[in-house]
Amino acid sequence: MGWQAAIEELRERERQAQQMGGPDKVRRQHDNGKLTVRERIDALLDKGSFHEVGALAGKAEYDEDGRLLQFRPANFVMGRGRIDGRRVMVGGDDFTVRGGAADAAIWEKQVMAEQFANEYRMPIVRLVDGTGGGGSVKSLETDGKTYVPRNPGWDWVVANMGKVPVVALGLGSVAGLGAARMATSHYAVMVQETSHMFIAGPPVVARAGETLTKEELGGSGIHVKAGAVDDHVKTEVEAFEKARKFLSYLPSSVYDLPPRAEPQDDPGRREEMLLDAVPQDRRKVYKMRPILEAVLDSGSFFEIGRHFGKSVITGLARLDGWPVAVLASDPYHYGGGWTASSAQKITRFVDLAETFHLPVVHLVDCPGFLIGLESEEAATIRHGARALAAVYQAKVPWCSILIRKVFGVAGAGHMNHTRVHYRYAWPSGDWGSLPLEGGIEAAYRADLDAAEDRDALRAEIETRLNKVRSPFRTAEAFLVEEIIDPRETRPLLCEFANMAAPLRTAGPTSFHMRP
Known part of the structure; x- marks a missing residue:
């Protein structure tokens, strides 16, 4: 017989682990419109690629002779698999076992998932569907004691922010703790209506005097607007698609370089719509996203x-197949002001680009920083200074396209001015210390106040200054290097991507992204 009996017991334990919290709990999970953790892993990973680690971890009951009566698996499932052929680590909470609560977990599994991803340099995807780090207060009775809070394995969670992509x-x-695991990532997504995130849930908040539903307190709409998560989607399947797409632009770790995709688009493509994309009337706005697509x-x-942060657009893209990080102003929100x-x-996005x-x-x-009392009360200059620091600390190749306004300290932050000025300007470029429309009031206030016809003098001054406002005057002094036909933007950006590719250097950076 050899070890056949032990193998049979192994298979039985594995079978029971696959049952998760049991048929009733699985049915309740489905009735709530949610997949089980194992269904999620199968939907996320390449088919058949999941190799589970720690399936036998859990709590067992035995008879008087030591025979296994019942086995309840730990409520965290983890292991390695593949996404688009590339190895990843995945760990997910099992809500069918004690609602994903930590007092039903074996926390070492969660820590190992983070450590394994770090040491073997592979991305990690967290499937978060559980409560905090302490579990239920019922554990006070079962354990007979309380404890000083700690976050086991948080050193690996922090370290992964500078080493491997975290979704x-x-x-x-x-x-x-589940909410903290969500926020401590490079890319976080929630599912609308079925997903909620809180520092503490409605029952605890109610004791503090606020009675709110889960959606009112922690719905995805709250968190995408606040910036606690990056996106929200309608279904779990869409969330898995977002995770796979995000990872496709990034290397497996900082010791690799972002992979080039097979080019599918003509690098010399010229879009005629770019010629009229920016209105000649500076008071009119335009849509930036069609320009990006072009x-x-x-x-x-x-x-x-x-x-x-709607006045700035951020995202990942490709140029002639090469992955790039894209920053763009959105004039529909505060005119593109910071x-x-x-x-x-x-700050967070530039740190992501630098890290990977x-x-x-x-x-x-x-047009510069947003001005006014609300802006001052929000410490805009402090946050803006941090963004400028991120831009100036970044060492990755950088190319700016000056489309229209470039004013003030924030406008100056379009790139690190001490590096080579790899940038192009469109004929619609408009720059300076202050926008002309507002700057006249500041610079010529005494003259305007003394004028018999304030509006006429203001118009006269504006006409006079407009004569030297042309970007061609700036180019004459080599204060802007190149003014281009907007239709040439894509070919020049593709050239930039190809020139930048061999300059990228694998390895840890001097600083890396924090949550």
């Missing part, structure tokens, strides 16, 4: 954080 998918009610590889733009939230968004060796393309239309 967090919020797939249910996430609180406490100059990037077709269909390659993957936007990140669309609902937060707000406190958009500055935070820029992604060249940056920046399409600029920035």
Whole structure:
């Protein structure tokens, strides 16, 4: 017989682990519109690629003779698999066992998932569907004691932010430590209506005096606007698609370089719509995203954080197949000016590009920082200074396209001016220390106040200054290097991507992204 009996017991334990919380709990999970953790892993990974680690971890009951009566698996499933052929680590909470609560977990499994991803240099995807780190207060009775809080394995969670891509998918009610695991990632997604995230859930908040539903307190709409997560989708399947897409632009770790895709788009493509994309009337706005689609590889733009810091657009894309990080102003929001939230968004995004060796393309239309009392109360200058620091600390190749406004300190942050000025300007370029429209009031206030006809004098001054406002005057002094036909933008950006590719250097950077 040899070890046949032990193998049979092994298979029985594995079978029971596959049952998760049992048929009733699995049915309840489905009735709530959610997949089980094992279904999620199968949907995320390449078919048949999952290799589970720790399936036998859990709590068992035995009879008087030591025979196994019942086995309840730990409520965290982890292991390695593949996404588009590339190895990844995946770990997911099992809500069918004690609602994903930590007092039903074996925390070492979660720590190992993070450590394994770090030491073997592979991306990690967290499928988060559980509560906080302490579990239920019922554990006080079962354990007979309490404890000083700690976050086991958090050193690996932090270290992974600077070493491997981290994706967090919020797939249910996430609180406490689960919420922190969501936020401590490079890309976080929630599922609308079925996913909620809180520091503490409604029952605890109610004791503090606020009575709110789960959706009112922690719905995905709240968190995408606040910037706590990057995106929200309608279904779990869409969340898995987002995770796979995000990872396709990044290397497996900082010791690799972002992979080039087979080029599918003509690098010399010239879009006629670019010639009229920017209105000649400076008071009129225009849409930036169609410009992005026109100059990037077709269909390659993957936007990140669309609902937060809306005056700045961020995302990943490809140019002639090469992955790049894209920054762009959005004149539909504050004219493209930097707000406190958009500055935070820029800082985090530039840090992502620097961490994973992604060249940056920046399409600029920035009138400066948002001004006014609300801006001052939001510490906009502090957040803006951090964004400027991120831009100046970044060493990745950088190319800016000056589309229209470039004003003030924030406008100056379109690139690190001490590096080679790899940039192009469109004929619609408009720049200076202050926008002309507002600057006249500041610079000529005494003259205007003394004039018999204030409006007439203002018009006269504006006409006079407009004569030297032309970007060609700037080019004459070599204060802008090249003014281009907007239709030439894509070919020039593709050239930049190809020139930047051999300059990328694998390995850890001097600083890396934090949450």
